[in-house]
Amino acid sequence: MPRSSSDNPTARFSPELEDAILTVNAVAATSATGPLVRTTVERRDLGPRDILIEIRYAGICHSDIHTVRGEWGDVAYPLTVGHEIVGLVAEVGPEVSRHAVGDRVGVGCMVNSCRECANCRAGQEQYCENGNTGTYGSIDRDGTVTQGGYSTHIVVDEDFVLRVPESIPYEAAAPLLCAGITTYSPLAHWKAGPGRKVAVVGLGGLGHLAVKIAVAMGAEVTVLSQTLGKKDDGLAFGAQSYHATGDTATFEALRNSFDLIVNTVSAPIDIAAYLRLLRLDGTLVSVGAPPEPLPVPVFALFGNRRSFAGSSIGGIAETQEMLDFCAERGIAPEVEVIGADEVDEAYERVLRSDVRYRFVIDIDTLR
Amino acid sequence: MPRSSSDNPTARFSPELEDAILTVNAVAATSATGPLVRTTVERRDLGPRDILIEIRYAGICHSDIHTVRGEWGDVAYPLTVGHEIVGLVAEVGPEVSRHAVGDRVGVGCMVNSCRECANCRAGQEQYCENGNTGTYGSIDRDGTVTQGGYSTHIVVDEDFVLRVPESIPYEAAAPLLCAGITTYSPLAHWKAGPGRKVAVVGLGGLGHLAVKIAVAMGAEVTVLSQTLGKKDDGLAFGAQSYHATGDTATFEALRNSFDLIVNTVSAPIDIAAYLRLLRLDGTLVSVGAPPEPLPVPVFALFGNRRSFAGSSIGGIAETQEMLDFCAERGIAPEVEVIGADEVDEAYERVLRSDVRYRFVIDIDTLR
Numbered sequence: 001m002p003r004s005s006s007d008n009p010t011a012r013f014s015p016e017l018e019d020a021i022l023t024v025n026a027v028a029a030t031s032a033t034g035p036l037v038r039t040t041v042e043r044r045d046l047g048p049r050d051i052l053i054e055i056r057y058a059g060i061c062h063s064d065i066h067t068v069r070g071e072w073g074d075v076a077y078p079l080t081v082g083h084e085i086v087g088l089v090a091e092v093g094p095e096v097s098r099h100a101v102g103d104r105v106g107v108g109c110m111v112n113s114c115r116e117c118a119n120c121r122a123g124q125e126q127y128c129e130n131g132n133t134g135t136y137g138s139i140d141r142d143g144t145v146t147q148g149g150y151s152t153h154i155v156v157d158e159d160f161v162l163r164v165p166e167s168i169p170y171e172a173a174a175p176l177l178c179a180g181i182t183t184y185s186p187l188a189h190w191k192a193g194p195g196r197k198v199a200v201v202g203l204g205g206l207g208h209l210a211v212k213i214a215v216a217m218g219a220e221v222t223v224l225s226q227t228l229g230k231k232d233d234g235l236a237f238g239a240q241s242y243h244a245t246g247d248t249a250t251f252e253a254l255r256n257s258f259d260l261i262v263n264t265v266s267a268p269i270d271i272a273a274y275l276r277l278l279r280l281d282g283t284l285v286s287v288g289a290p291p292e293p294l295p296v297p298v299f300a301l302f303g304n305r306r307s308f309a310g311s312s313i314g315g316i317a318e319t320q321e322m323l324d325f326c327a328e329r330g331i332a333p334e335v336e337v338i339g340a341d342e343v344d345e346a347y348e349r350v351l352r353s354d355v356r357y358r359f360v361i362d363i364d365t366l367r
Numbered sequence: 368m369p370r371s372s373s374d375n376p377t378a379r380f381s382p383e384l385e386d387a388i389l390t391v392n393a394v395a396a397t398s399a400t401g402p403l404v405r406t407t408v409e410r411r412d413l414g415p416r417d418i419l420i421e422i423r424y425a426g427i428c429h430s431d432i433h434t435v436r437g438e439w440g441d442v443a444y445p446l447t448v449g450h451e452i453v454g455l456v457a458e459v460g461p462e463v464s465r466h467a468v469g470d471r472v473g474v475g476c477m478v479n480s481c482r483e484c485a486n487c488r489a490g491q492e493q494y495c496e497n498g499n500t501g502t503y504g505s506i507d508r509d510g511t512v513t514q515g516g517y518s519t520h521i522v523v524d525e526d527f528v529l530r531v532p533e534s535i536p537y538e539a540a541a542p543l544l545c546a547g548i549t550t551y552s553p554l555a556h557w558k559a560g561p562g563r564k565v566a567v568v569g570l571g572g573l574g575h576l577a578v579k580i581a582v583a584m585g586a587e588v589t590v591l592s593q594t595l596g597k598k599d600d601g602l603a604f605g606a607q608s609y610h611a612t613g614d615t616a617t618f619e620a621l622r623n624s625f626d627l628i629v630n631t632v633s634a635p636i637d638i639a640a641y642l643r644l645l646r647l648d649g650t651l652v653s654v655g656a657p658p659e660p661l662p663v664p665v666f667a668l669f670g671n672r673r674s675f676a677g678s679s680i681g682g683i684a685e686t687q688e689m690l691d692f693c694a695e696r697g698i699a700p701e702v703e704v705i706g707a708d709e710v711d712e713a714y715e716r717v718l719r720s721d722v723r724y725r726f727v728i729d730i731d732t733l734r
Contacts, residue, residue: 119671124672127670280494295660296638296663296675297660299656299677300677303677308668308675310670
């Protein structure tokens with residue numbers, strides 16, 4: 001496959017695109033424990049409403065690591081992960097109307113849904129009652145297992161392809177497709193805004209975007225992080241205060257303080273201690289997913305009529321709204337761009353929290 | 368103390384009311400394991416805004432049992448419990464303006480709060496940031512331990528005394544002061560009403576009122592009870608359907624069904640199984656209080672953006688609203704009236720769920 005230069009927004013097509021199945025370069029996991037390997041994956045022929053995307057950057061999400069290591073269930077290896085995808089439209093099916101060749105586009109965590117259930121009709125495809133089709137590791141409508149964005153190209157139904165505004169740099173746009181919408185959606189749903197006090201637990205890939213977005217929405221934002229190691233960053237992102245959760249005095253000082261706490265940490269936390277930081281009608285929403293159940297004392301919920309909630313990414317329309325909001329407000333994640341051969345090392349660094357704040361793979365290194 | 372006849376709404380006063388401290392008949396727990404005993408308790412002299420209430424009926428709440436048995440923390444024995452109190456105004460302090468001698472009144476779970484914190488100012492005295500003063504077992508403003516309603520009289524600040532509408536029979540009014548407001552408040556807060564599907568878990572003292580109130584609010588109500596033993600009652604209270612939670616098929620059939628689930632059960636339940644019954648943006652609110660933390664899998668919250676919440680009684684204004692609502696809509700609990708010497712036996716029957724649906728003590732049997 002020839003590749004387009006980054007300077008040229010129009011993709012050039014090779015003759016083999018006329019053939020049925022497209023074989024493209026990718027990086028894949030072949031087991032729960034081994035390194036990722038360079039390989040190829042097959043992309044389906046374009047259906048009438050399909051779009052072929054030439055991928056430019058793919059973000060590395062903690063979910064990718066959980067998945068390839070088998071921590072979230074059985075995996076059909078080899079599997080190419082990656083659901084923070086940006087690139088440009090290389091080809092479109094005959095009935096495509098939402099996007100045109102050369103458009104800057106993105107794909108997030110899902111590539112299809114039933115479109116008929118109440119949740120899909122409400123624009124909440126992420127909660128599709130029949131299960132949305134994940135960007136990787138799901139059974140696609142043709143029976144194959146979906147393969148994600150650590151790859152040079154992907155074919156996606158146009159309804160699940162987002163417009164990426166020009167003002168967001170490509171590499172910075174990638175993490176918005178998962179980390180961005182995962183934090184934007186609960187902040188919008190639980191009404192982060194002027195007069196509202198919001199705490200963000202954890203200042204990693206999700207957390208740093210949660211801070212930037214909540215600040216842009218007008219909320220007063222506090223970071224709750226294990227140590228004060230990233231305090232300067234947190235304040236630079238716009239947080240008004242920053243507290244170490246390793247210090248028990250934090251939990252005494254901040255009792256009954258917050259309208260909303262967004263927990264971005266995937267490791268188990270002392271949920272009762274955090275619940276007690278909520279004021280009247282406050283909600284602690286978890287977007288981090290510890291594999292074990294969290295013990296919740298009901299008495300901690302009784303006080304202040306508190307809620308413990310979960311939130312999963314966002315709908316397609318809301319994802320577009322988020323991208324437009326970030327473009328308009330100049331919000332972008334802090335990223336470290338790596339090559340395709342550096343993913344294993346990046347995974348190790350993610351697990352050590354040694355990244356400020358999101359790895360993004362330069363997919364040109366795969367061509 | 369002379370007692371007024373039930374036929375005569377005006378209380379008659381004995382000369383000893385002119386003295387400072389009033390000693391009145393009561394039933395008290397003297398240990399976590401022994402039977403309740405007849406005794407006397409002292410009521411403070413009326414302050415300027417205090418009301419002396421001649422108690423007619425006192426409901427028996429599961430909380431009373433948890434408390435006297437030391438299951439919710441240390442107890443200063445002897446303790447007189449009871450926080451579902453109805454009677455009539457026998458005497459008022461010189462500055463009392465809300466109630467007059469002879470008025471039908473009630474007292475619920477709290478008799479004071481700080482009145483200055485944000486929650487008190489918002490009319491949510493039950494969530495007083497400085498802790499409300501419970502009707503029994505709390506430290507009162509004079510330093511004594513508050514004593515509850517299994518007693519012939521009580522002295523309460525007028526701001527924590529409710530008007531009991533004439534159309535609600537005295538004995539039926541008593542359980543509304545705790546069981547009624549405990550279920551009304553979350554049903555109102557989470558907007559039970561036309562077009563909303565509400566499930567009530569457990570058909571006991573709280574549950575049967577939850578069903579009646581939710582039905583009156585216009586919701587479509589389902590009862591989830593361990594067996595179908597009380598199905599006829601549940602349907603008679605207005606529920607549209609009734610399912611046995613002992614049958615695992617129930618959890619499959621009702622998946623993604625409810626906007627709101629009100630859990631009235633104090634024993635631990637499989638919270639994840641119930642969460643999965645919630646549809647998009649549904650809330651499971653617990654008003655029952657198991658002593659042990661409940662294990663909550665975050666993945667069950669991710670689906671449908673579900674919330675697990677707690678709710679504790681209601682504010683004073685809302686309690687009045689509930690009484691007026693019940694009077695207007697003809698809602699009253701099903702009660703079994705007992706004498707003061709039958710409380711121990713009643714406790715045993717409550718623990719066996721052998722009551723339809725709330726015991727109420729005829730306080731005349733204490734005079």
